[in-house]
Amino acid sequence: MRPALRQQIKLEILDEVDSTNDALLRVPSHQIHGRAVLAERQTAGKGRRGRRWQSPPGNVYLSVGWHFNAPASSLGALGLVAGVCVCRALERVGLRGHGVKWPNDVQVDGRKLGGILVELRGARAGCQAVIGIGINVKAGEEVARIGQPVTDLASQPGLPNVDRNAVVAAVLDELVAVLGEVEAGLAEFLEAEWPRWDALEGRIVRVERGPDVYEGRAGGIAADGALRVGVTAVNDVPVSDRAMTFHSGEVSLRRA
Ligand code: BTN
Numbered sequence: 390m391r392p393a394l395r396q397q398i399k400l401e402i403l404d405e406v407d408s409t410n411d412a413l414l415r416v417p418s419h420q421i422h423g424r425a426v427l428a429e430r431q432t433a434g435k436g437r438r439g440r441r442w443q444s445p446p447g448n449v450y451l452s453v454g455w456h457f458n459a460p461a462s463s464l465g466a467l468g469l470v471a472g473v474c475v476c477r478a479l480e481r482v483g484l485r486g487h488g489v490k491w492p493n494d495v496q497v498d499g500r501k502l503g504g505i506l507v508e509l510r511g512a513r514a515g516c517q518a519v520i521g522i523g524i525n526v527k528a529g530e531e532v533a534r535i536g537q538p539v540t541d542l543a544s545q546p547g548l549p550n551v552d553r554n555a556v557v558a559a560v561l562d563e564l565v566a567v568l569g570e571v572e573a574g575l576a577e578f579l580e581a582e583w584p585r586w587d588a589l590e591g592r593i594v595r596v597e598r599g600p601d602v603y604e605g606r607a608g609g610i611a612a613d614g615a616l617r618v619g620v621t622a623v624n625d626v627p628v629s630d631r632a633m634t635f636h637s638g639e640v641s642l643r644r645a
Contacts, residue, residue, distance in 0.1 A: 397423050397565050397569075398423055398424075398425050398453070398561055398565060399423055399424050399425065400426075400561070401424070401425070401426050401427070402428075403426065403427070403428045404428070404429050404430070405431075405432060406431055406432070406450075407431065407432050407433040408431050408433050408435050409426040409427065409431065409451060409521060410435060410452045410508055410519050410521040411433070412428075412452065413425075413426055413452045413453075413519045414508060414510070416454065418510070418511065418517050421454035421455075421517045422454060422455060422456035422517070423454065423455070424453075424454040425451065425452065425453045425454070425561060426451070426452050427449070427450065427451045427557060429450075430444050430445060430450070431450050434450065434523065435506055435521070436506060436523075437493055437504065438641070442504065442523055444523070447553075448523065448524060448526045448527070448528070448541075449503075449522065449523065449524040449526060449553060449556055449557055449560075450521075450522075450523055451524075451557060452520065452521040452522070453519070453520045453522075453561070453564055453568075454517060454519050454520075455517070455518045455520065455568050456515060456516075456517050456518075457515060457517075457518060458514075458572065459515065459572060460512075460514070460515075461511055463575075464509060464516065464518060464575065465613055465614050465636070465637075466575045466576070466579055466614025467507050467509075467518055467575065468492055468493050468506075468507040468520075468637065469491070469492060469493075469575075469579055469583065469610065469614050470568075470571055470575055470579065471505045472489035472492075472495060473567075473579070473582045473583065473586050474560065474563040474564045474567050475495050475503060475524070475560055475563070476488060476489060476495065476586045477563045478559035478560040478563045479495070479502075479524075479542075479556070479559070481559045481563075482542075482548070482551060482552070482555050482556050482559055483547055483548055484497065484545055484548065485545075485546075486498065487502065487586075487588075488586045488587060489587065489588055490589055490642075490644075491587070491589050491607070491610065491616045491637070491642070492614070492637035493637070497540060497545065498540070499644070500538040500539055500540035501525075501537060501539045501540070502524065502541065502542065503522065503523050503524035504522075504523050505520065505521065505522055506521040506523075507519070507520050507521070508521070520564065522560060524542065524556060524560075525539060525540065525541035525542065526541055526543060526551065526553050526556065527541050527542075527543045528540065528541035542556070575614070576612040576613070579610065580612075583610055584609065587607075587609060587610075591606060591607065591608070592644055593605070593606055593607075593645040594606075594616075594618060594642055594643065594644055594645060595642070595644075596616070596618060596635050596641075596642045598639055599639075601623060601624055602623070602624055603618060603620045603622070603633065603635075604622040604623075605618045605619045605620035605622070605630075605631075605633075606618065606619045606621070611634050613636075614636075615635055615637075616634065616637075616640075616642070617632065617633075617634055618633050618635060619631070619633075620632075620633045
């Protein structure tokens with residue numbers, strides 16, 4: 390752990406909480422910066438798009454609060470930045486072959502290992518971000534029931550006894566180092582880092598937006614974090630290759 394981390398993060402460790410994100414969202418705005426909440430279990434863990442995040446004991450449920458001197462509208466790609474930080478941290482504890490499935494899934498071999506939920510609040514002049522991170526360490530049956538392929542760190546080669554505290558320390562370390570630097574521009578950071586961790590690059594994806602389904606080849610991200618797709622079919626009707634971008638709040642995506 391970098392020495393600076395201890396000075397920059399005030400970590401609260403709880404046995405049980407409704408949601409580590411909600412715990413931080415209850416903190417007054419002026420006290421949120423540098424606060425982190427880690428819980429053994431969550432009774433009302435939240436996933437993206439209003440879904441629940443099953444949170445039995447044994448995994449990582451972590452949220453970090455950060456103040457930005459920038460409007461929330463400029464932080465749309467913060468979840469991608471957090472995903473890169475989680476990937477770098479997991480590499481440090483020995484994981485290989487993992488990446489981010491845009492926008493917020495940490496995956497290994499096409500199976501979900503973790504997820505990120507960023508919640509923003511604040512005014513135009515500045516805003517607070519709560520960055521929530523769930524990582525399956527020993528997923529257990531409760532998590533396995535969520536209906537998509539999942540995995541955990543303990544199932545990965547060389548990691549059956551992975552030290553959960555080391556995972557949390559590495560994630561906090563990466564986040565603090567990166568968040569301190571990216572305010573000036575998430576885009577520059579992602580331009581350099583995203584290609585390395587992009588689990589969708591070159592893959593055929595199906596994107597649902599409203600009533601329509603777009604199919605095509607994923608081709609990285611735009612400066613604002615939107616997914617670029619070379620669309621070749623809309624609602625299963627072939628179209629000539631059409632460059633489109635999709636924003637995370639408005640779509641659901643799967644590999645075709
Ligand atoms: C997703 O993949 O849908 C995002 C999952 C985010 C889960 C984490 S666990 C810690 C933090 N607290 C929550 O209630 N959610 C996030």
